[in-house]
Amino acid sequence: MALLGLSHRTASIELRERFASVTANLDPVLAELRRLDHVEEACIISTCNRVEFYIAGSVEGPHLARALRSYLQRLSGIALDQLDPHLYVHEGEGALHHLFRVASSLDSMVLGEPQILGQVKEAYRSAEAAGSVGPSLQRVFPKAFGVAKRVRTETGIAENAVSMSFAAVELGRQIFDTFDGKEILLIGAGKMAGLAAKHLLSSGAKAVRVASRSLNTAQKLADEIGGTASSLSDLPILLSQADIVISSTAAPGFVVDKKMMQKVVRERRYRPILFVDIAVPRDIDPRVGDLDNVYVYDVDDLEKVLEHNRESRAKEAAAAERLIQEELAAFLRWSKSQQVVPVIKALREKALGIAQAEVERTLGHVKEADPKVQQSIKAMSNAIVNKLLHPVLTTLKSEGAAGDPQPLIDALARLFEIDPRSFEEPPKEETGKKSEAEEGKVVPFRGKDQAGGES
Amino acid sequence: MALLLLKVSAVFYALVAVFGLVQLKWPREFGDRVVLVGLSLAVVAHALALGGRTVEVGTFPLLDLHDGLSLFGFLTAVIAIGIAWRSGVPQAAPLASVLVTVLVVAAAMVDASGSVPERLRSPWLPVHIATAFLGEAAFAIAGIVASIYLLQERRLKSKHKIGKMGTGLHRLPALEILDNVSARLIQIGFPVMTIGLFAGAIFSNEVTGHYFTWGLLNTVSVLVWALYALMLHFRLTIGWRGKKAAVLTLIGVICTLVALVGLGLAGVGAHGTGGVS
Numbered sequence: 001m002a003l004l005g006l007s008h009r010t011a012s013i014e015l016r017e018r019f020a021s022v023t024a025n026l027d028p029v030l031a032e033l034r035r036l037d038h039v040e041e042a043c044i045i046s047t048c049n050r051v052e053f054y055i056a057g058s059v060e061g062p063h064l065a066r067a068l069r070s071y072l073q074r075l076s077g078i079a080l081d082q083l084d085p086h087l088y089v090h091e092g093e094g095a096l097h098h099l100f101r102v103a104s105s106l107d108s109m110v111l112g113e114p115q116i117l118g119q120v121k122e123a124y125r126s127a128e129a130a131g132s133v134g135p136s137l138q139r140v141f142p143k144a145f146g147v148a149k150r151v152r153t154e155t156g157i158a159e160n161a162v163s164m165s166f167a168a169v170e171l172g173r174q175i176f177d178t179f180d181g182k183e184i185l186l187i188g189a190g191k192m193a194g195l196a197a198k199h200l201l202s203s204g205a206k207a208v209r210v211a212s213r214s215l216n217t218a219q220k221l222a223d224e225i226g227g228t229a230s231s232l233s234d235l236p237i238l239l240s241q242a243d244i245v246i247s248s249t250a251a252p253g254f255v256v257d258k259k260m261m262q263k264v265v266r267e268r269r270y271r272p273i274l275f276v277d278i279a280v281p282r283d284i285d286p287r288v289g290d291l292d293n294v295y296v297y298d299v300d301d302l303e304k305v306l307e308h309n310r311e312s313r314a315k316e317a318a319a320a321e322r323l324i325q326e327e328l329a330a331f332l333r334w335s336k337s338q339q340v341v342p343v344i345k346a347l348r349e350k351a352l353g354i355a356q357a358e359v360e361r362t363l364g365h366v367k368e369a370d371p372k373v374q375q376s377i378k379a380m381s382n383a384i385v386n387k388l389l390h391p392v393l394t395t396l397k398s399e400g401a402a403g404d405p406q407p408l409i410d411a412l413a414r415l416f417e418i419d420p421r422s423f424e425e426p427p428k429e430e431t432g433k434k435s436e437a438e439e440g441k442v443v444p445f446r447g448k449d450q451a452g453g454e455s
Numbered sequence: 456m457a458l459l460l461l462k463v464s465a466v467f468y469a470l471v472a473v474f475g476l477v478q479l480k481w482p483r484e485f486g487d488r489v490v491l492v493g494l495s496l497a498v499v500a501h502a503l504a505l506g507g508r509t510v511e512v513g514t515f516p517l518l519d520l521h522d523g524l525s526l527f528g529f530l531t532a533v534i535a536i537g538i539a540w541r542s543g544v545p546q547a548a549p550l551a552s553v554l555v556t557v558l559v560v561a562a563a564m565v566d567a568s569g570s571v572p573e574r575l576r577s578p579w580l581p582v583h584i585a586t587a588f589l590g591e592a593a594f595a596i597a598g599i600v601a602s603i604y605l606l607q608e609r610r611l612k613s614k615h616k617i618g619k620m621g622t623g624l625h626r627l628p629a630l631e632i633l634d635n636v637s638a639r640l641i642q643i644g645f646p647v648m649t650i651g652l653f654a655g656a657i658f659s660n661e662v663t664g665h666y667f668t669w670g671l672l673n674t675v676s677v678l679v680w681a682l683y684a685l686m687l688h689f690r691l692t693i694g695w696r697g698k699k700a701a702v703l704t705l706i707g708v709i710c711t712l713v714a715l716v717g718l719g720l721a722g723v724g725a726h727g728t729g730g731v732s
Contacts, residue, residue: 174611177543177631269694272630293697295611 002064003095005052011086019051041134043127048280056136061091104151165196167302185242188249189221247283340400457507467497475549487545515581521567528558530592579658590648597640598708601701604633675714
């Protein structure tokens with residue numbers, strides 16, 4: 001397995017916007033990825049803070065990564081030497097580790113924020129629907145969901161994690177004396193935006209208006225947080241009344257531009273207005289922020305605001321990192337031991353097959369053996385097979401868990417004349433503990449209208 | 456005695472200014488309170504100095520540069536205490552202390568005249584000088600608050616500085632507070648200043664027979680008055696506020712201070728005209 005990606009840690013919002021827009025339509029990109037040499041499985045996590053390509057195939061990580069790298073150049077239309085400084089590559093175990101960290105929100109802008117897990121699940125579900133998930137990703141992603149759940153419940157990292165809303169309130173406090181009586185406008189009915197609005201309401205804000213392209217979705221969110229719904233076409237009027245605007249539409253271009261805002265600023269008698277733009281691609285033209293008394297922040301700015309917040313959670317993060325290491329090691333052990341499962345199966349099948357055939361033959365000669373005796377003979381043959389194989393299988397299992405069982409597998413194949421190709425069938429998904437297997441089930445994620453995304 | 460008290464208050468102001476600037480840079484939890492208490496002590500010493508001076512002169516000591524600078528400093532410090540204490544702009548106190556230190560040290564270095572000449576003894580003189588300086592002091596603090604506004608605005612607008620935006624003790628007051636406080640100071644300072652200008656005109660007429668002459672300070676005073684009149688007008692009519700208002704407030708204050716200091720350096724009497732010196 002290999003992973004290439006760029007995130008808020010490595011790439012500017014412009015570059016992320018570029019990747020977010022070329023991967024907006026996932027299915028064709030997933031299909032193209034699978035057409036790359038040796039690539040059999042692919043999954044793309046695309047949020048406003050990261051775009052990551054996970055691929056798996058018949059060859060080792062480095063080969064996969066190389067193919068993916070040149071594909072990304074074609075996809076983005078950006079030369080590799082410009083792209084490289086912003087890309088990170090992880091292979092095999094490293095890719096797994098990274099996925100665990102992402103799902104557990106350890107790589108998020110706001111440590112411990114809860115949205116990312118849903119987004120990873122959503123990405124996995126999309127890849128599954130597109131038919132680009134195979135045995136490798138099927139093992140890895142559900143496991144990541146389980147690890148993320150453990151991190152949430154067993155460390156304090158998710159406490160106080162209010163992500164973007166925290167940053168929005170923090171910025172609002174620098175501009176407004178108080179939130180009492182302030183009006184909030186949500187452009188786009190994103191889930192994140194709704195959360196932020198709730199936070200502001202609890203800090204004293206007066207009213208929330210939700211404007212969305214579809215009045216229906218606007219109404220739904222408005223009902224949920226106790227606001228009123230409006231149409232996007234009323235934007236200039238809405239803007240002239242609002243004090244805090246949180247924007248999270250999936251629109252490809254700017255929803256609010258400088259020209260519109262110039263008029264609005266006069267109409268609102270130059271009262272200060274705060275824009276928090278959590279959409280990628282951005283909704284608010286950054287030049288709107290050149291206007292006096294207008295303050296515009298995009299996700300990158302929020303990141304900076306949240307830097308200190310991250311420090312305070314560093315301790316919990318360390319505990320979470322340890323937990324992830326532990327889970328990773330356990331998973332790798334399990335994963336290795338799974339290599340020997342088909343061997344064990346083949347070996348037992350062969351031995352039992354021989355035993356059964358011999359029993360049949362013997363019973364064919366002994367005409368009037370009573371059923372009780374027949375039963376005993378069958379049991380005896382099974383017992384002999386099991387006793388003979390027991391030390392072999394035990395050694396194989398422990399070798400599989402601890403180190404490299406390949407030489408042993410090769411030896412067994414030769415000694416028992418088993419076709420090694422029959423070992424290649426990969427192990428079925430079964431993480432051992434039932435609860436984790438359940439966790440692996442992908443919960444369908446709400447709606448498409450959540451451009452706010454990971455935050 | 457009065458001069459000694461003035462020097463004592465100057466030392467207090469200077470200490471408060473230094474501590475206050477340190478507090479701005481490396482804030483401590485109770486630092487703002489220490490600044491406020493220190494500034495209050497300095498103001499008490501300064502009040503005693505002004506009282507002593509009144510006793511020395513035998514009337515309101517409001518004629519020469521020495522007394523003018525001293526009173527200006529005193530009023531500025533008093534308003535700064537009020538703003539830092541009640542209006543949620545603690546940062547105004549250290550910055551005002553710096554200005555007041557400069558004013559009071561300058562006052563202490565200028566020779567005080569012995570007494571007010573008989574022909575200038577008119578009730579309009581103290582009214583003129585007290586109200587004009589009170590208005591100026593309000594404008595000076597408005598200017599300080601406006602400069603904090605500009606600093607905060609710059610932090611909030613600059614993409615590079617947004618991460619270093621003050622939090623916790625480093626937090627600057629919200630823009631809305633700074634804008635409101637600065638505007639209110641001008642709203643209060645403006646009518647006071649207007650009274651000062653009229654009282655000055657009446658006094659001038661009593662002494663020289665002219666209501667107005669085009670001296671430097673007169674001209675600057677009227678220009679600054681007109682500037683603030685316009686600002687108030689636009690604020691009320693079209694809701695004009697924020698950065699531009701802050702910049703203009705600052706320009707007005709700097710003009711006034713430069714005019715005062717310029718006069719002091721030139722060694723001219725109060726208005727450089729009318730033989731008042």
